[in-house]
Amino acid sequence: MRIAVLDDDPTQMGFLVHALKRGLDTGDETVTCVPFEKGEALRKSLRQETFDLLVLDWNVPDLDGVELLHWLRSFQKSDVPVIMLSSRSAERDVAGALGIGADDYVVKPFRTMELCARIRRLLARKPMLAAAAEQERFGKWRFDQANLCVHLKGNDGVVTRIPLTDREFRLALALFRHMGHPVSRAYLLEKLGVHGMEMPSRALDSHIYRLRSKLGLHSASGLRLQTVYGRGYRLERLIEGENEDEGTSMPDSAASGMADNEDG
Structure with a gap:
């Protein structure tokens, strides 16, 4: 906190x-x-x-x-x-x-x-600030604290269970709780448990990249995970008809580099 x-x-x-x-x-x-x-x-x-x-x-x-x-x-x-x-x-x-x-x-x-x-x-009284509840729902995404996973309900009604690591879960929950608002890198690093030390910038970006892929944070799902220059990231709902390519969620060079290191 x-x-x-x-x-x-x-x-x-x-x-x-x-x-x-x-x-x-x-x-x-x-x-x-x-x-x-x-x-x-x-x-x-x-x-x-x-x-x-x-x-x-x-x-x-x-x-x-x-x-x-x-x-x-x-x-x-x-x-x-x-x-x-x-x-x-x-x-x-x-x-x-x-x-x-x-x-x-x-x-x-x-x-x-x-x-x-x-x-x-x-x-x-503020759900985004309280300790994580066992279950928190954000539209189609239901966060399961006990099992460290997210249940995603598709348009066909089928629910997919997406397992996450502890760090991925905390990072994703912070972004969803601040939906529509920029979240600073320092805040996200703290949610990852980094205190009094620096995590390489690309390490945080790699976590973000993997979350974007795992949770389907792209235009087809109605959300966009966007890079906010000089600050951090913002998860936002897309306006109907808006194209994700209009945003700046991730520079192509950074994304490709992180993809190469995803398993590292």
Whole structure:
């Protein structure tokens, strides 16, 4: 789980990051907190990166938390969960932040157990952020967590069982849960279990290439797995009549190279 934390107080930031990791890391999924001292730095990152949750302080330099929230909801049209964590406790401030699009509001000084409980409750309401359920369905694709496979229902009604590796399953689920939205390479690498180390770029691309083939992520199925330059990948539904060749899902040279290494 990737959480972006905006706070310009180093002491408060350190305490908050420690509290979130201790309170939310259950062992099933590692919690990664990415700190930001300035709102503009976080806005720049949000144009490139993917996060499961944002924790925003109100009073920070150059672009405060509420201004950032307004940009996120009004211009980016992002529905990523946001918790405002601020010393501003006036009723009009709380109501204003919630009205702009905050999912919750916690007044400083916060209580660790309460903050983590609010976050867990919020994530439980967001299927794409909750721990993987035994069965998750996305149109014709049904993800079976227990058996690490995807059941694909064809146009003729016949269901095909597609076995996946653990990494392939987690990667595919992340893409389907963020259907229609770009997903950053860093986020996908984290879903593959890569922490504190680099995975060669072509290794991630090879996983994506194999998933595209295994799950039939092409125009005939009504989906397209598209490369987003400088960011990562986006799985999107095709508009009726749209040709997959109009997209940029994979450069031919990269695809052919990955095909040569598919068994490696």
